[in-house]
Amino acid sequence: MKSRALVANIKDNVATAIDDIKVGERIFIKSGESKIEVDIIQNIPFGHKFAIEEIVKGNEVVKYGEKIGAATSDIKVGEHAHIHNVESNRGRGDRKRRGEVQA
Amino acid sequence: MKFMGYRRENGSVGIRNHVVILPTSVCSSETAVKISNQVPGSVALPHQHGCCQVGEDYKQTLRTLIGMGSNPNVGAVLVVGLGCEGIRPREVGEEIKRTGKQVEVITIQECGGTLNTIAIGARIAKEMAQKLSLQQRVECDVNELVLGLECGGSDPTSGIAANPALGVASDILVGMGGTSILSETTELIGAEHILVERTKSEETAKRLLKFVQTTEDRAISMGEDLRGSQPTPGNIEGGITTIEEKSLGCIYKAGSAPIEGVLDYAEAPKGKGLYFMDTPGEDIDSITGMLAGGAQIVVFTTGRGTPTGSPIAPVIKVTGNSKTYNNMVDNIDINAGKIIDDDVSLEEMGQEIFKEMLEVSNGKLTKAEVLGHREFGIFRIGFTF
Numbered sequence: 001m002k003s004r005a006l007v008a009n010i011k012d013n014v015a016t017a018i019d020d021i022k023v024g025e026r027i028f029i030k031s032g033e034s035k036i037e038v039d040i041i042q043n044i045p046f047g048h049k050f051a052i053e054e055i056v057k058g059n060e061v062v063k064y065g066e067k068i069g070a071a072t073s074d075i076k077v078g079e080h081a082h083i084h085n086v087e088s089n090r091g092r093g094d095r096k097r098r099g100e101v102q103a
Numbered sequence: 104m105k106f107m108g109y110r111r112e113n114g115s116v117g118i119r120n121h122v123v124i125l126p127t128s129v130c131s132s133e134t135a136v137k138i139s140n141q142v143p144g145s146v147a148l149p150h151q152h153g154c155c156q157v158g159e160d161y162k163q164t165l166r167t168l169i170g171m172g173s174n175p176n177v178g179a180v181l182v183v184g185l186g187c188e189g190i191r192p193r194e195v196g197e198e199i200k201r202t203g204k205q206v207e208v209i210t211i212q213e214c215g216g217t218l219n220t221i222a223i224g225a226r227i228a229k230e231m232a233q234k235l236s237l238q239q240r241v242e243c244d245v246n247e248l249v250l251g252l253e254c255g256g257s258d259p260t261s262g263i264a265a266n267p268a269l270g271v272a273s274d275i276l277v278g279m280g281g282t283s284i285l286s287e288t289t290e291l292i293g294a295e296h297i298l299v300e301r302t303k304s305e306e307t308a309k310r311l312l313k314f315v316q317t318t319e320d321r322a323i324s325m326g327e328d329l330r331g332s333q334p335t336p337g338n339i340e341g342g343i344t345t346i347e348e349k350s351l352g353c354i355y356k357a358g359s360a361p362i363e364g365v366l367d368y369a370e371a372p373k374g375k376g377l378y379f380m381d382t383p384g385e386d387i388d389s390i391t392g393m394l395a396g397g398a399q400i401v402v403f404t405t406g407r408g409t410p411t412g413s414p415i416a417p418v419i420k421v422t423g424n425s426k427t428y429n430n431m432v433d434n435i436d437i438n439a440g441k442i443i444d445d446d447v448s449l450e451e452m453g454q455e456i457f458k459e460m461l462e463v464s465n466g467k468l469t470k471a472e473v474l475g476h477r478e479f480g481i482f483r484i485g486f487t488f
């Protein structure tokens with residue numbers, strides 16, 4: 001069966017949907033040599049990401065084997081990971097304006 | 104490997120044979136367009152700059168205009184100035200003449216107004232176009248090609264399919280002794296540590312990091328979250344969450360070749376191989392930088408779909424998203440969505456892109472060319488006074 005999501009690197013804690021995936025679906029994804037099974041708990045549009053491991057608030061979100069940002073709330077397995085719960089740590093002039101330290 | 108191109112006086116090779124009508128300022132841009140309208144085979148490069156600029160910003164605009172005229176795809180140049188602008192029309196003409204190609208310079212103030220300038224300019228351009236029409240393509244080696252790598256309107260398929268496939272094509276060209284330019288400094292933010300590992304010298308590594316730092320500092324100094332503009336709203340709608348994610352997908356375009364050197368905006372590479380050029384993430388300004396640096400061909404990957412081309416170079420569009428390909432089939436040349444939908448390998452897709460590059464270098468028109476897309480923009484780094 002055609003894969004419906006991709007894990008770019010075995011270090012990743014998110015996968016990218018390559019199909020529209022509906023809440024309640026159970027999908028199988030190849031990650032390196034192994035196969036992982038994820039129960040999708042929110043609708044995931046084509047191209048969007050979902051967690052394949054529990055990501056605790058403040059922890060790194062990893063795709064392509066590299067950090068792409070940090071979780072701004074806990075993200076459960078199968079949950080949509082996007083701008084509502086992941087923030088960038090780069091180019092954050094807003095943090096400087098508020099007097100926060102640049103990460 | 105060989106292809107058929109136009110050999111220039113200085114030994115460089117063009118894959119197109121344009122007469123360029125080059126305005127030195129916004130004040131002569133409309134007149135340049137009107138001249139070009141009279142002469143099929145010529146193309147104007149209208150822009151909004153060229154006067155009341157200072158320092159590095161002035162130098163960059165000057166370098167860009169000279170670079171566009173000097174590009175090997177350009178067979179002859181008519182420089183059209185107003186006459187009193189900051190960028191001196193005769194200086195631009197003299198610099199382009201170093202390539203050995205025919206260059207003429209006129210100004211609106213010397214010609215006596217718009218109508219006289221159109222008449223005089225059109226007569227000059229007409230002679231140039233006729234002369235260039237006699238030039239035959241000759242056999243050239245692919246190592247003469249300079250490829251500009253561009254991505255725009257990215258979505259997550261760009262990082263999964265289109266960019267890695269373009270990376271394969273770029274590696275093929277570099278492997279054959281050719282040159283490839285990665286650009287878009289903004290889209291290195293969060294991925295610079297990977298590229299730095301591939302630089303050939305400590306100095307190159309330092310300059311590359313400096314470019315990224317300067318760009319990020321520019322965003323931070325404005326007191327805003329870069330996410331207000333990068334990733335763009337369309338990138339985000341497609342599923343890209345942060346600039347780091349966008350950048351990590353973006354750099355696949357550069358394949359796996361080592362980085363020979365880094366270039367200022369519109370600076371020509373000193374040798375062959377893979378280079379990085381300091382340009383913004385905005386596509387049109389970025390492409391201009393690479394063309395002014397001597398690239399003859401651009402391969403442009405997109406996820407969301409974009410129509411843009413260039414006045415002087417073919418732009419080949421590749422998408423990794425089959426829906427986008429079908430939606431904008433008039434604009435997109437290659438569907439790399441086959442990687443996701445049909446399990447076509449990156450290697451096969453890279454070969455297909457390289458084959459298309461060769462055909463286009465031999466004269467095949469891209470969809471952007473057929474549709475008359477001639478977008479042109481110059482990256483400004485200072486204020487207008």
